[in-house]
Amino acid sequence: MTVSGVLGALLLTSCSLIGTGDDDSAADPSTGTSGGAEAGGPVVLVTHDSFSLPKKLVKQFEADTGYELELRSNGDAGSMTSQLVLNVDNPLGDVAFGVDNTFAGRALEAGVFAPYRGEWPAGVEDFALPGDDEGVLTPVDNGDVCVNIDTAWFDAEGLEPPQTLEDLTDPAYEDLFVTSGATTSSPGFAFLLATIAAYGEDWPTYWEDLLDNGAKVVPGWEDAYFVDFTAGGGGARPIVLSYDSSPAFTTTDDGSETTTAALLETCFEQVEYVGVLAGAENPAGAQAVVDWMLTPEVQAALPNSMYVFPVVDGVELPEAWAEFAPRPEEPLAVDAAEIDENRDAWLTEWQDLVSR
Amino acid sequence: MTSYGGSGARRLAGLAALAVVPTAVLGVFFVLPVTGMVSRGFVTDGALDLGGVLEVLGRPRTRRVLWFTVWSSAVATTIAVLLGLPAAYATHRLRWPGRRVVRACLLVPFVLPTVVVGVAFRQLLGEAGPLGFLGLDGTARAIIAGLVFFNVAVVVRGVGAAWESLDARPGEAAAALGASPAQVFRTVTWPQLRPAVVSSASVVFLFCATAFGVVLTLGGLRYASVETEIYLLTVQRLDLQAAAALSVVQLLAVTVLLLLAARLRAVPDATVTRRAPAPRRPRRVDTVPLVLTALVLAFVAMPVLALVTGSLRPDDSWSLEAYRALSGRGSAPGQGGTALLVPVTEALVTSLRTAVDATWMALLLGGLLALLLTRRSRSRTERRVRSVLDGLFMLPLGVSAVTLGFGFLITLDEPPLDLRDSPLLIPLAQALVALPLVVRTLVPVLSGVDDRLRQAAASLGAGPVRTLVTVDLPVVWKPLLAAGGFAFAVSLGEFGATSFLARPDDPTLPVVIFRLIGRPGPLNDEMAMAASVVLAGTTALVMLLVERLRVPSVGAL
Numbered sequence: 001m002t003v004s005g006v007l008g009a010l011l012l013t014s015c016s017l018i019g020t021g022d023d024d025s026a027a028d029p030s031t032g033t034s035g036g037a038e039a040g041g042p043v044v045l046v047t048h049d050s051f052s053l054p055k056k057l058v059k060q061f062e063a064d065t066g067y068e069l070e071l072r073s074n075g076d077a078g079s080m081t082s083q084l085v086l087n088v089d090n091p092l093g094d095v096a097f098g099v100d101n102t103f104a105g106r107a108l109e110a111g112v113f114a115p116y117r118g119e120w121p122a123g124v125e126d127f128a129l130p131g132d133d134e135g136v137l138t139p140v141d142n143g144d145v146c147v148n149i150d151t152a153w154f155d156a157e158g159l160e161p162p163q164t165l166e167d168l169t170d171p172a173y174e175d176l177f178v179t180s181g182a183t184t185s186s187p188g189f190a191f192l193l194a195t196i197a198a199y200g201e202d203w204p205t206y207w208e209d210l211l212d213n214g215a216k217v218v219p220g221w222e223d224a225y226f227v228d229f230t231a232g233g234g235g236a237r238p239i240v241l242s243y244d245s246s247p248a249f250t251t252t253d254d255g256s257e258t259t260t261a262a263l264l265e266t267c268f269e270q271v272e273y274v275g276v277l278a279g280a281e282n283p284a285g286a287q288a289v290v291d292w293m294l295t296p297e298v299q300a301a302l303p304n305s306m307y308v309f310p311v312v313d314g315v316e317l318p319e320a321w322a323e324f325a326p327r328p329e330e331p332l333a334v335d336a337a338e339i340d341e342n343r344d345a346w347l348t349e350w351q352d353l354v355s356r
Numbered sequence: 357m358t359s360y361g362g363s364g365a366r367r368l369a370g371l372a373a374l375a376v377v378p379t380a381v382l383g384v385f386f387v388l389p390v391t392g393m394v395s396r397g398f399v400t401d402g403a404l405d406l407g408g409v410l411e412v413l414g415r416p417r418t419r420r421v422l423w424f425t426v427w428s429s430a431v432a433t434t435i436a437v438l439l440g441l442p443a444a445y446a447t448h449r450l451r452w453p454g455r456r457v458v459r460a461c462l463l464v465p466f467v468l469p470t471v472v473v474g475v476a477f478r479q480l481l482g483e484a485g486p487l488g489f490l491g492l493d494g495t496a497r498a499i500i501a502g503l504v505f506f507n508v509a510v511v512v513r514g515v516g517a518a519w520e521s522l523d524a525r526p527g528e529a530a531a532a533l534g535a536s537p538a539q540v541f542r543t544v545t546w547p548q549l550r551p552a553v554v555s556s557a558s559v560v561f562l563f564c565a566t567a568f569g570v571v572l573t574l575g576g577l578r579y580a581s582v583e584t585e586i587y588l589l590t591v592q593r594l595d596l597q598a599a600a601a602l603s604v605v606q607l608l609a610v611t612v613l614l615l616l617a618a619r620l621r622a623v624p625d626a627t628v629t630r631r632a633p634a635p636r637r638p639r640r641v642d643t644v645p646l647v648l649t650a651l652v653l654a655f656v657a658m659p660v661l662a663l664v665t666g667s668l669r670p671d672d673s674w675s676l677e678a679y680r681a682l683s684g685r686g687s688a689p690g691q692g693g694t695a696l697l698v699p700v701t702e703a704l705v706t707s708l709r710t711a712v713d714a715t716w717m718a719l720l721l722g723g724l725l726a727l728l729l730t731r732r733s734r735s736r737t738e739r740r741v742r743s744v745l746d747g748l749f750m751l752p753l754g755v756s757a758v759t760l761g762f763g764f765l766i767t768l769d770e771p772p773l774d775l776r777d778s779p780l781l782i783p784l785a786q787a788l789v790a791l792p793l794v795v796r797t798l799v800p801v802l803s804g805v806d807d808r809l810r811q812a813a814a815s816l817g818a819g820p821v822r823t824l825v826t827v828d829l830p831v832v833w834k835p836l837l838a839a840g841g842f843a844f845a846v847s848l849g850e851f852g853a854t855s856f857l858a859r860p861d862d863p864t865l866p867v868v869i870f871r872l873i874g875r876p877g878p879l880n881d882e883m884a885m886a887a888s889v890v891l892a893g894t895t896a897l898v899m900l901l902v903e904r905l906r907v908p909s910v911g912a913l
Contacts, residue, residue, distance in 0.1 A: 083762065
């Protein structure tokens with residue numbers, strides 16, 4: 001009895017409980033009493049930990065629809081997909097954003113999503129997932145994983161910079177390339193897929209050549225870019241795996257030029273999707289979120305919030321992006337179903353190559 | 357006669373009541389999620405599939421991973437002990453200005469988030485870093501250095517606490533009889549110290565074998581330990597069978613280690629009053645341990661200093677810009693882009709709030725457990741039940757945060773246990789991590805209370821609560837406070853479990869640091885380092901306060 005008494009008293013003074021209580025009541029003074037609760041209620045958006053959108057947009061969404069948007073995130077895109085698949089019978093939320101084309105096959109196969117297709121503005125169709133016959137996934141954003149180079153470094157050294165995947169195995173560029181691992185990072189896996197798209201069954205030979213030429217493999221994109229890349233954090237390697245948007249972040253102080261460039265022949269396209277979860281408690285709210293992701297406001301906010309390009313045509317890009325982040329015309333691609341089928345075999349073989 | 361039997365039954369009922377809360381918490385928040393996760397791997401299409409699990413264990417890669425885990429942990433443990441012993445001596449037996457500050461500093465790495473340390477190490481060891489010429493980046497040696505960095509503190513604390521309370525008189529007698537310092541150490545000091553050394557070493561080995569962040573960031577991809585492999589198998593491959601097989605191997609190994617450690621711990625009878633010797637001034641023979649301590653301090657300080665200088669030098673000139681930016685949400689080029697959903701300062705507040713909760717939970721659970729564990733056992737069965745409980749609550753130390761995190765999501769998802777969104781989930785997970793430290797701090801103190809005092813109080817008519825307040829509390833309040841401080845610091849730095857459970861709009865400081873590292877944008881990197889410095893500073897402050905309480909058993913596992 002004393003124990004439960006003490007426990008009760010402690011629960012009353014609990015910081016977390018009181019703290020979140022405050023947050024909730026502060027967040028929805030407008031929706032709480034307005035009577036919109038009947039049509040609204042909470043809608044839970046499951047996403048990865050890179051998700052970010054301006055608070056103002058979220059507030060606007062809640063005011064317009066009467067729903068309360070609750071975010072739930074657990075790890076990166078891969079981790080999120082795994083959790084969605086594990087919890088398929090009792091979904092973690094109503095709607096999920098952030099499953100990309102390299103993981104979509106796994107989610108589709110497990111039946112994570114329920115069919116829903118809203119109004120798609122012009123341009124979205126181009127990014128629809130091939131093989132999504134039921135129409136469960138809606139494209140939201142895209143970006144290309146490309147090899148980047150420190151142009152300033154190559155100028156200073158008087159060395160002709162590389163251009164293609166093949167060039168990276170050229171002894172002229174020995175010990176100059178750093179990439180993140182396919183087993184530990186999503187861009188790393190995209191790069192492996194790029195080489196598979198380019199070399200087909202011979203990709204292991206390409207990787208052997210690449211590793212023989214001193215390519216360095218580190219766990220995460222941030223390790224590669226901020227520790228090893230010459231233009232990122234003062235590392236020692238002028239060639240790095242990153243994104244086609246990265247050069248927009250390495251502009252000179254006056255903003256007149258950028259000091260890095262993406263090699264547009266080495267790019268693999270990543271598309272991120274949103275979808276209503278099968279068994280959602282609030283399917284109407286989930287559909288509202290899917291539609292909201294394609295609104296001009298959200299699409300325009302994507303570059304600055306999540307470092308990705310919008311899928312809707314005609315959305316204005318930030319200045320630096322428009323100027324310094326040219327995009328590949330025909331990025332390399334591998335079919336989602338094929339990825340799903342071979343993922344384990346590819347990753348196992350890749351891992352063996354790298355740890356040999 | 358009958359009245360004796362009645363009081364015996366009541367006593368047992370009382371003990372069971374004490375055990376209910378901690379056991380229920382452990383059952384729901386540890387046993388249930390972990391078994392849920394493991395059973396998913398063992399059951400294929402509704403049938404138990406042991407063959408599949410055995411097949412996983414036979415894979416050459418699994419064997420390689422197991423072997424690497426064992427040998428790297430063994431080497432790291434050996435080095436940590438060799439470096440920790442002289443430092444334990446110098447900071448606990450010798451009196452010199454600043455030794456308490458040094459003790460607190462040596463403890464800081466233990467509670468720093470591994471992501472932060474991983475990046476700091478890579479900045480030092482990377483090809484272009486100040487120590488890049490050593491060529492350590494991505495090698496097994498770098499991993500071992502990282503493991504030693506984290507765990508020297510455990511040895512310093514554990515062995516230091518034992519050394520501090522060693523009676524100096526036998527050694528002095530031996531010296532007076534003509535024994536050389538080396539002889540005194542070998543024949544008098546070492547035999548008394550050995551249990552503490554072996555016990556610390558086994559705990560260090562446990563920490564090394566279950567390390568995650570260090571191996572992943574420092575080892576590149578050439579090396580995988582059991583822990584990183586479980587992460588990859590679960591998160592990236594969704595190969596639950598293989599993950600479950602490794603989890604079970606890990607659990608078994610951890611159990612064996614804990615049993616071993618429990619046997620070797622053999623605390624000297626705390627009820628015997630001993631004269632704790634006052635630390636003395638250093639003599640000439642102490643030069644070697646003092647120099648070694650300075651080296652250990654330098655080794656521990658280097659990555660931290662790398663963080664400090666990094667945070668103070670955005671754009672290659674000294675400024676506090678990164679610290680000022682902490683009240684904001686990071687940057688992304690363009691109009692009003694931000695890297696984070698909340699300002700870093702808000703994350704700090706969340707961290708502190710969560711840590712307060714984790715602390716009272718750990719103290720409540722740990723206090724109850726310590727009470728339970730230190731009551732004199734009246735039968736063999738009782739004693740056995742106690743030691744099982746004792747070991748059970750150490751297990752969270754040895755289980756992968758991934759298994760636990762995923763387990764939470766798949767088992768705590770239905771009423772009455774739909775706790776996936778509970779704000780108490782994160783503090784509870786952190787409390788479980790801090791729990792063994794709290795228990796280990798309190799047990800020696802409580803067992804030092806003469807049970808006859810409690811009996812006397814009871815015979816004078818005091819109820820169990822009154823007895824607790826008048827007999828145990830006066831002795832235990834300081835250690836309780838110290839254990840609380842330690843739990844607070846552990847909670848502040850906890851990253852593994854928290855990163856799985858934290859809500860994106862309400863992250864803790866380590867989670868925010870990790871996100872800042874992963875976002876491009878001017879100053880984000882420096883902000884991450886500045887936030888790490890704030891975190892390390894807060895931790896050091898808490899540890900310094902704990903030091904001031906002068907509880908010898910704090911942090912000794």
